[in-house]
Amino acid sequence: MLRAKQTLPKKTLSKRTLSMPTIKDVALAAGCSTATVSRALANPEKVSEATRQRVAHAIAEVGYVPNVAARNLRRAESRTIVTLLPDISNPFFSEIINGMEEVAHQAGYQVLIGDCERDPGRAEAYFNLLPTNQADGIILLTSDIPRALVSHADARADAPLVMACEFFSDVDLPTVAIDNYQASAHAIDYLASLGHARIASVSGPVGNPICRERTRGYHDALAARGLSNSARVVEGDFGFRSGYQQGMTLLDGMEPRPSAIFCHSDEMAIGVLKAARQLGIGVPEELSVVGFDNIGFSEYCEPELTTVSQPRHEIGQQAMRMLLSLLAGEAVVRRQTLSTQLIVRKSTGRPAA
Amino acid sequence: MLRAKQTLPKKTLSKRTLSMPTIKDVALAAGCSTATVSRALANPEKVSEATRQRVAHAIAEVGYVPNVAARNLRRAESRTIVTLLPDISNPFFSEIINGMEEVAHQAGYQVLIGDCERDPGRAEAYFNLLPTNQADGIILLTSDIPRALVSHADARADAPLVMACEFFSDVDLPTVAIDNYQASAHAIDYLASLGHARIASVSGPVGNPICRERTRGYHDALAARGLSNSARVVEGDFGFRSGYQQGMTLLDGMEPRPSAIFCHSDEMAIGVLKAARQLGIGVPEELSVVGFDNIGFSEYCEPELTTVSQPRHEIGQQAMRMLLSLLAGEAVVRRQTLSTQLIVRKSTGRPAA
DNA sequence: CGCCAGAATGTAAAGCTTTACACCAGAGCG
DNA sequence: CGCTCTGGTGTAAAGCTTTACATTCTGGCG
Incomplete structure (x- = not known):
């Protein structure tokens, strides 16, 4: 069907038929x-x-x-913010990203999503965008990156780096997050107040600082109720499968069996639900399950999941605002803590007997 | 803690302390x-x-x-590919994106994710990146954008646009997708072969060409079995909630009640599952449910979902390869069809009685 | 009236790379 | 020996914008 044109010199002008006005x-x-x-x-x-x-x-x-390229070249900036996350397929992050994009676009910035999916090399590649002005700043939604990349950053108070949700134990970056200790303790307290005395927990990766915080909250809340001796923590990776597997470990192997399980993610909680179902353990009659994050699924699993909700949209917004302030050379509150909410649905109840 | 430095001229050098070597x-x-x-x-x-x-x-x-900015300026390219999708929080897309990024990175390209979340203005903004060389090409994962943006594109055979999964009824872009008609017909055939005679369907938005295809497959498969008179299609929006609502419509209102429901997405199927549960209808004993997409959750809902699986990773890879070929001025197969698979789990069975 | 401040605008360099074109030397060949 | 290639390299322009500095002009004030 190739119309006219045929007579063109070579194969130039595949783009910019008439070069844009400058x-x-x-x-x-x-x-x-x-x-x-x-x-x-x-x-x-x-x-x-x-x-x-x-x-x-x-x-x-x-x-x-x-011509944005020319402008950026001259101004030595890119108007691009990178956000590094461990796994783009985790729906937990999408709402955070929406929040970030909202304020970024308003300020004329782009958001480049960097999926590190457990390959540390990726993170480094994204960090390398910084010195070459291909990116102006980075928002970290994961702490699972080579420490060397950020270790020097807390010295320069205005390094264009902010953490959201997560944090490093040893590097002090500007952060917006929830109080994981509190949120966890509160969930445990809720279970204890229902009468549960054997409360186990499926943690995320134990190397992860936020999981440590949550586990600390778990232990302290248990201790406050005098239930320390029944504490039991197993490790997952936030995903469905690990929740299922560790659910099996806790429910099939142990004696006495826990009457409640607190999970560090909804996906793992849903995995535990499946394990319980498979073992014929009724939820919530025989077992209470609490998740974390309040992802969309949590309302549609069986039974609907009781979970700790984070203000994800707001976390994204605040993190981006903080980064843009940093870039503008403004002073920022280096630690913002947003509040969580325990959403009680159908997966928790009083223990049997 | 502010160390030394204090004596600096003004507030210059927030970046590039020592300007990079050129x-x-x-x-x-x-x-x-x-x-x-x-x-x-x-x-x-x-x-x-x-x-x-x-x-x-x-x-x-x-x-x-x-300095990439300078290079891109001179070369009049950006090494950036935009992918437009309707909703980043839909996990269906994440695996596709992974596939795209894989081949893009290998070729030295970046992927910019453009979430259009039902605001057509967004799509236009992303398309405007093209003439200014801020993006080299676009992969569309949605057909829900203003038609004007692409309508002239099929004339220029080498417009850097490709569609993945979806397609336009009236604009002929290079496309990689599955055979929706086939896949749908196959699912219906499977249900019919189990003995179901009243098979309803929860479609995605009826304006969406792929949903039309699936519905066509549905009707034809039904007709081939002589079941046309029991056909019943209701419209959803691919999300949980609409699945739940339309599940209620189909299961609560109708007489006689369908014995099987074919949904255009797993989320909607899971919504239907919830509706059935709430109405006390046993799955799969009294109702069979089939989803579409095989998202991660489909293995963890109750009961585990029978669903049509698309090769998402491969779709992403192929789409990106196609686009890069287009950019390289190579000829491309303008229509690639990848195969689907019906994954039978626990949500389907022979009808009661 | 002369001078100065300040507003409005122009000139040209800078930002960094790529590439068309020119140049040169050496090899091969008649 | 002279010519033509060709491979290897340098020169300088081009790509488009921003901005430091220079320039012009106006009005105000002493």
């Missing part, structure tokens, strides 16, 4: 210099009203749209 | 011109072995890393 064309049309056009766009207050008008007209007339 | 520095160190350095990197075969060595050394010595 700032020069605008200057010509407006009868002023390129500098003035540039100023009219970037610092309107430095240009007279009349000129501003003429420039605006000229821009519309020639259909000018600024 | 290609000039390398040229100096290697005793050649910048052109030669550039060639040594981009077209090694055009440079003598000896020079190549010297350049390599010089690069290592001065710690040079190319």
